[in-house]
Amino acid sequence: MSERHIFARPARFAAIAPYVWMVLFFLVPFGFVLKIGLSQTAIAQPPYTPVFDVAEGVAAIRAAFAALSLDNFRLLVSDDLYVLSYLRSLVVALVSTAILLAIGYPIAYGMARLPKRWQSVAMMLVIVPFWTSFLIRIYAWINILQHDGLLNQILLALHIVAAPVVWLSTDSAMYLGIVYSYLPFMILPLYATLAKLEPSLEEAAADLGAAPSEVFWLVTFPLSLPGVAAGVLLCFIPIVGEFVIPDLLAGSNSLMIGQTLWLEFFTNKDWPVASAVAIVLLALLLAPLLLYERLQRRQLEAR
Amino acid sequence: MAEDDVKIESAAEPAKAEPVIALPVPALPPPSADLPLLRIENVVKQFGSFRAVDGPSLDIRRGEFFALLGPSGCGKTTLLRMLAGFETPDEGRILLNGHDIAQYLPHERPVNMMFQNYALFPHLSVRDNIAFGLKRAGMARADIATRVAEMVALVKLEGLEKRKPDQLSGGQRQRVALARSLARRPQVLLLDEPLAALDKKLRESTQLELMELQRRLGMTFIIVTHDQEEAMTVAGRIGVMDAGRLEQVATPRELYEAPASRWIAEFIGDINVFDGQIEAREHHRLTVLTRDAGVWAVAEPRNPLTKTTVSVAIRPEKVKLSRRSPASDAAHVHSLNRLEGVVTDVSYLGGLTTYKVKLDTGAIVRSSMANTTRIDMDAYGLSQRVVAWFTPDDCMVLEQ
Numbered sequence: 001m002s003e004r005h006i007f008a009r010p011a012r013f014a015a016i017a018p019y020v021w022m023v024l025f026f027l028v029p030f031g032f033v034l035k036i037g038l039s040q041t042a043i044a045q046p047p048y049t050p051v052f053d054v055a056e057g058v059a060a061i062r063a064a065f066a067a068l069s070l071d072n073f074r075l076l077v078s079d080d081l082y083v084l085s086y087l088r089s090l091v092v093a094l095v096s097t098a099i100l101l102a103i104g105y106p107i108a109y110g111m112a113r114l115p116k117r118w119q120s121v122a123m124m125l126v127i128v129p130f131w132t133s134f135l136i137r138i139y140a141w142i143n144i145l146q147h148d149g150l151l152n153q154i155l156l157a158l159h160i161v162a163a164p165v166v167w168l169s170t171d172s173a174m175y176l177g178i179v180y181s182y183l184p185f186m187i188l189p190l191y192a193t194l195a196k197l198e199p200s201l202e203e204a205a206a207d208l209g210a211a212p213s214e215v216f217w218l219v220t221f222p223l224s225l226p227g228v229a230a231g232v233l234l235c236f237i238p239i240v241g242e243f244v245i246p247d248l249l250a251g252s253n254s255l256m257i258g259q260t261l262w263l264e265f266f267t268n269k270d271w272p273v274a275s276a277v278a279i280v281l282l283a284l285l286l287a288p289l290l291l292y293e294r295l296q297r298r299q300l301e302a303r
Numbered sequence: 304m305a306e307d308d309v310k311i312e313s314a315a316e317p318a319k320a321e322p323v324i325a326l327p328v329p330a331l332p333p334p335s336a337d338l339p340l341l342r343i344e345n346v347v348k349q350f351g352s353f354r355a356v357d358g359p360s361l362d363i364r365r366g367e368f369f370a371l372l373g374p375s376g377c378g379k380t381t382l383l384r385m386l387a388g389f390e391t392p393d394e395g396r397i398l399l400n401g402h403d404i405a406q407y408l409p410h411e412r413p414v415n416m417m418f419q420n421y422a423l424f425p426h427l428s429v430r431d432n433i434a435f436g437l438k439r440a441g442m443a444r445a446d447i448a449t450r451v452a453e454m455v456a457l458v459k460l461e462g463l464e465k466r467k468p469d470q471l472s473g474g475q476r477q478r479v480a481l482a483r484s485l486a487r488r489p490q491v492l493l494l495d496e497p498l499a500a501l502d503k504k505l506r507e508s509t510q511l512e513l514m515e516l517q518r519r520l521g522m523t524f525i526i527v528t529h530d531q532e533e534a535m536t537v538a539g540r541i542g543v544m545d546a547g548r549l550e551q552v553a554t555p556r557e558l559y560e561a562p563a564s565r566w567i568a569e570f571i572g573d574i575n576v577f578d579g580q581i582e583a584r585e586h587h588r589l590t591v592l593t594r595d596a597g598v599w600a601v602a603e604p605r606n607p608l609t610k611t612t613v614s615v616a617i618r619p620e621k622v623k624l625s626r627r628s629p630a631s632d633a634a635h636v637h638s639l640n641r642l643e644g645v646v647t648d649v650s651y652l653g654g655l656t657t658y659k660v661k662l663d664t665g666a667i668v669r670s671s672m673a674n675t676t677r678i679d680m681d682a683y684g685l686s687q688r689v690v691a692w693f694t695p696d697d698c699m700v701l702e703q
Contacts, residue, residue, distance in 0.1 A: 203389055204422035206409040208436030209487065215410075218435075222426050 030282075037275035038068040048272050072276035082277065085260040086284065092246070092256060093239040096178045097186075100235050101228065103179065104186030108227075109220075111187070112194035119195065126184050126191075138177055138248050145173050145249070174250035178239055186231040193227025194220075226299055233292040237285055257281055338401050340365040340523055341386070341491060346395035348381050348547075355381040357547030358395065363491075368517050368524045370538030372531055374570070378547040379527045383493050386525065387416045399490065410439070415489035419496040421480035423468040429455070429479050430464040436487040454482040457516070474505050481513075485520070494526040498533065510536045531571055535559070543567055561604075565614050565701040574616050575668050576701070581611040588638070588695060591615050595666035599640050601698035614701045621697040622670035624658060624689045640698070642668055642691045646683050658683060660691050 039048040050064035076082040111122045129137060144150045145167035152164040167173050197220065205215040243258030250256075255263070257277065265274035339362035348356040356378040363369050371379040384390045386397060388409035396403050404412055415436065423432050433454050437447045455461055458478035468476055477497065484492055497513075498506045514537050517524045528534050534541050535555040542552045551563040562568035565576060579593035587603045591613065599615050623629075628641055647667070648659035657671040668691050683689055 198420070198422065200418050200420055200422040201424060203387075203409070204416070204418055204424070205435070206389075207387055207414075207416045208483070209410045209439030210435075211410055211439075214439065219424060223424075 033275045033278055035068070036271050037072055037279050038070065039272045040067075040069070040071070041270045041272050046271070047269050072272050073280070075273060076276055076280055082257075082260065085255050085257040086280070088254050089240045089242075089257040089281075090284075092174070092178070092242075093236050096175060096182070096239050097232055097236045099175065099179050100182055100186040101232060104183055104190055104231060105228070107183075108187045108190035108194055111191050112197070123191070126187050129184065134181065135244065137181070138245060141173070141177055141180070142168060142248060145176075168249065169251040171250060174246050177245040177249045178242065181245060182235045182239065185234045189230035189234060190224065190227040193224045193230075197223055226295060229295050230292070233288050233295075237288055237292070240285060241281060339363060340367075340400060341525075342396075342398040342401075343382070343386075344396045344398065346382065346385060346392045346397060348378070348385060348390055349393050354547050356385070356392075359542075359544070359547075359549035360395075361542055361549060361552060363523065363525065365523055366521050368514065368537055368539050369526070370534035370541045371525065371527045371544060372534040372541050373529065373544035375529055377544040379529075379544045380495060382544070383416070383495055383525065383527045386491065387414055387493055388412050413487075413490045414493060415484040415487055415491075416493040416495060417480050417484040417497050419499060421468075421476050421500075423476060423479055423483070425468050428465050428467055429460060429471070432468070432479055433483045433486050436483065440487060450486055454486050457485070458482045473500055474509075477501060477509065481516075485516075485522075489522070491523045491525060494524060496528055497526065499528075499530075506533070507536075513537055543570065545570075559618075560699075562699070562701070565616075568616055568699065568701055573619050573669060573671075575619065575622065576614050576616040577666065578612070578614050581608070581613060589700065591700070595664045596642055596662055596668065597664075599698060600638050600695040601700055602696045604700045608700065608702060610702060616699045616701055617668075617693050617697060619657065619669040619671040620655075620673075622668060622691050622693050624660070624670050624672065624683055624691055626687075626689060628690050629692050638695055640693050640695065644668065644689065644691060646685055646687045646689055649683065649685060656682070658689075660689060 035052075036048055039050060041047060042049045050067040052061055052064050054061070107126075111119060111126075114122055142149075146152075147164050147166070147168070149167070151167060152161075155161045155165065201219055201223070202215050205219045206212070210218060241258050242256060243262055246256045247259055247262070261274050261277045261281070264270045264277060341361075341363040343359060343361040343363075345358045345360055346356055347354065347358050359382065371382060373379045381390060385392050388404070388407060388411075391405065397405060399413070424435065427435065430451055433451045434447050437450055442450070451464075455464060458481055460475065460478055460482065463471065463475060468479065471479065477500070481497070484494075494513075498509055501509060510533060513524070513526075517537075524537075526534070526537060535558075538555065540552060540554055541558055543550045543558065545566060551558060551567050553561070553563075558567065558571055562571060568574050569576065577593040577596045577599075579591040579599070581589055582592045582598070583590040584603065589601050589603050591599045591601055593599060593615060601615050624646075629639065642660070642662055644660040644662040646658055647661045648657075650657045651674075654674060655671045656674055657669060660668045660670060662668060670691055
């Protein structure tokens with residue numbers, strides 16, 4: 001009995017702490033954003049109406065509630081600008097994730113098959129870019145890709161091209177930046193899964209007559225699917241909302257939803273529409289987020 | 304029990320009639336009677352500076368149950384993995400039906416392996432695990448279904464076909480692994496410590512089932528084990544390995560009663576060993592003066608001895624104890640070996656009782672005697688003075 005008393009309180013606190021965190025730093029701000037998303041833009045401080053002021057009494061608050069509307073959300077559906085932004089974000093995220101998987105899987109597979117002491121070295125090499133600020137690394141890419149940048153100098157020196165190629169402000173540059181930035185997030189979960197794989201399983205498959213390609217597709221790949229799912233979601237979800245990379249590396253003719261949101265908020269000062277954009281983005285990402293969460297839980301349970 | 308036997312019979316019978324699956328191995332020469340199924344010739348495997356396998360040669364006959372026995376790290380598993388194709392020999396050859404298999408990858412060899420950890424595919428059901436090798440061999444769907452059903456019946460897993468490996472007990476998993484490795488009817492089945500993960504009772508009954516299965520299917524089994532009792536139970540012949548070399552290849556009885564070296568004598572079973580010097584030799588009897596246990600009369604071994612410094616040895620169960628020097632007729636009495644001493648340790652083990660007798664020289668001789676009656680009025684107690692005696696024919700002479 002006494003033992004249970006000793007442990008009960010810290011344990012209960014540890015159990016509710018994440019919920020307190022969620023309420024304080026996610027649900028409450030989300031409530032604010034939702035409320036702004038239902039408001040109208042106004043030239044005022046703050047730049048929207050209605051404003052809830054408890055001091056003005058119950059009637060005023062009731063009136064403020066009545067003034068909330070779904071107009072901003074209707075705008076998102078009716079205006080091509082937003083729909084196209086959402087679509088572009090999804091397409092960019094899908095294509096980038098596919099490229100990331102195609103590049104990341106072989107790297108992770110190779111890492112998992114290195115001798116043990118080299119595996120930690122390879123792991124360091126994957127993580128090392130994180131030691132430099134993300135922004136600095138993207139600016140470094142601008143340097144490399146610009147008109148008289150390193151890439152064009154090399155291509156010219158090798159006589160592969162006759163005149164400098166326009167790299168910057170293209171989709172290629174954006175994909176390059178995204179793949180470069182997110183590769184560790186793809187490699188690490190894949191590596192973790194592949195390194196745990198029992199080598200005797202692949203031997204057993206070969207022993208039972210499976211050619212090397214069959215060993216991979218019938219045993220290795222199916223058993224690495226949890227890692228594939230983790231890597232794909234870990235990349236896909238943040239890429240959908242990516243702002244910095246498309247803003248710095250891609251052209252301005254089509255925008256990802258993160259850029260549209262930024263424009264609405266900072267350039268147009270239209271907080272209500274920006275909030276509505278954010279809420280719809282969150283709703284779009286809810287499905288993959290929940291999927292990721294479920295996979296994580298299942299993996300924990302399987303352990 | 305009787306019902307189980309019938310089940311195995313009915314399952315195994317059609318298996319014999321069916322042709323062996325065509326494996327993607329180029330036609331091997333037809334099996335011939337004078338050719339061993341498997342020949343290992345001076346095979347060497349080096350890992351860095353460590354010689355895991357150091358040039359053993361070995362012939363294995365068709366239909367044989369062969370055991371590779373040795374302490375851990377002796378190279379027996381590496382040798383087995385070379386047969387499966389997971390390691391390539393640095394030197395020497397491995398011939399299957401007279402055909403060098405060095406160039407064939409594991410998936411091209413008509414050899415299957417049962418892994419120590421079973422290596423069952425966790426994402427596949429019992430049925431799909433067993434069918435895996437059959438599908439790779441391009442067997443027709445209907446034939447696969449028949450063969451899988453047959454294998455499931457053979458290892459008594461009926462009703463569990465749809466389970467995943469993690470829904471099975473250790474013993475059931477072991478059976479799935481066995482069925483999966485047998486399904487392709489390999490010319491040689493390799494078993495890498497197949498029973499190490501089972502508890503003692505289950506291990507013993509599974510040993511008997513393995514023997515039964517091997518006899519019924521008429522297949523060639525090679526088992527790797529560090530458990531000498533297991534090797535002696537299941538195998539017709541045993542190859543004892545130490546430090547990458549084959550120390551002796553013999554039947555279990557030969558290994559126990561006529562070990563080729565002192566190392567094997569001490570590795571297999573219990574034994575009393577004393578160093579000594581050959582003093583005389585007449586009528587196939589050697590007289591050996593031991594350092595700590597007096598003069599022994601021993602039978603001369605068949606292989607000629609090269610040195611006069613030898614070890615003489617006697618298994619504990621061949622050492623009898625009595626209170627007085629055993630009376631026997633005059634012709635033999637001088638040839639019995641008698642060692643006098645005091646009982647210092649008695650261990651009752653149920654079927655046996657083992658005694659330690661401290662000789663007057665201080666050396667210890669162990670004796671074990673079967674408890675053939677429930678009530679032993681005449682048991683030896685601690686501090687009792689006894690004569691330990693044994694015949695010259697039961698003694699072994701071992702060179703160092």
